[in-house]
Amino acid sequence: MVESDLVIAGQSIVPGESKDIALQVSESYLGVPTYIPVHVVRAKEPGPTVFVTGAVHGDEINGTGIVRELMFKTLEIMKGTVIFVPVVNVFGFEAHARYLPDRQDLNRCFPGSATGSMSYRVAHVFFQEIVSKCDVGIDLHTAAVRKTNYPHIRADLDVAGMEELAFAFGCEVVVNKKGDEGSLRENATQAGCPTLLYEGGEALKFEQSIIDLGVRGVRNILIKLGMLPGKRVKPSYQTRVDKTVWVRSDDGGLLRFHVSPGEIVTKGQSLATNEQLLSPEEAIIVSPIDGIVLNMTTLPAVKPGEAICHIASPQKALEEIQQEIESSPKTLHRRLEDDLATSFHVSEPEEPTES
């Protein structure tokens, strides 16, 4: 692509210009066009083109909050272009739903198809008009409904240059994982636009500390790419994660939580007590590994097989992580941990009584 030629939805954006663009991706039953709102900021100097997307899953709106804050703070980029898309799945967003009206997951339909089903056509237009014109992508997500994520980056660290970018965002935890088939992240990366995924918080909420970290992360990436001045803000510790484990319930019951998101846990530590509704029977659910609590259910009612916690096994030793946290206690991550913990009633597991 010639640097000066940036055309989206038939509109050209020249260097030094900022523009709102309505990208038509479909039509309603009434034949009214459906648009994805796009905001493009271009510096005069040539440089990388970066997309920042929210709500690819229509109910995961923390990303929308992050993109809004970035847009309203009118980034004074020194070079290159940022393409902001606060809501990609406009259909799901309007319905407070993850999916599109044809029940497809947009994040499994990329790169899309011009002649495919509805969701594939939406994905195709978005991929052609936005993603194919970018050099780096940042896709913002949350946990699925009734779960919460301790904020982390997911990226395929085998891709050249990805590891540096992934750590530059400034989350404590970077999970090395290839993107799912059909995902925006995987297809953009395959097409030569290395793309990171930020996971933070819950669906259907604006969580300010999750948004603050996301805004800081995007700015960190733009600083890393030489598009913004200043220094990157780093967290108290960072670790790569190659292995994660889901902990599931074996019984139907009601959970009392003993940990909260972001907490460091050791193998055998109690995560939750699963209590019965009408009997004093209970089961203690323990962590199968040493790790960091990455995801938790916010709904205390569980059936056998339902996920309670997602634990990340860090490459860095737990003691080292603990020391680094203690040496800088007042970070955004600690505030965020406190905020996320308010979704749980966290209590100590009861000690067995002596007879």
Ligand SMILES: [Zn+2]
């Ligand atoms: Zn998502």
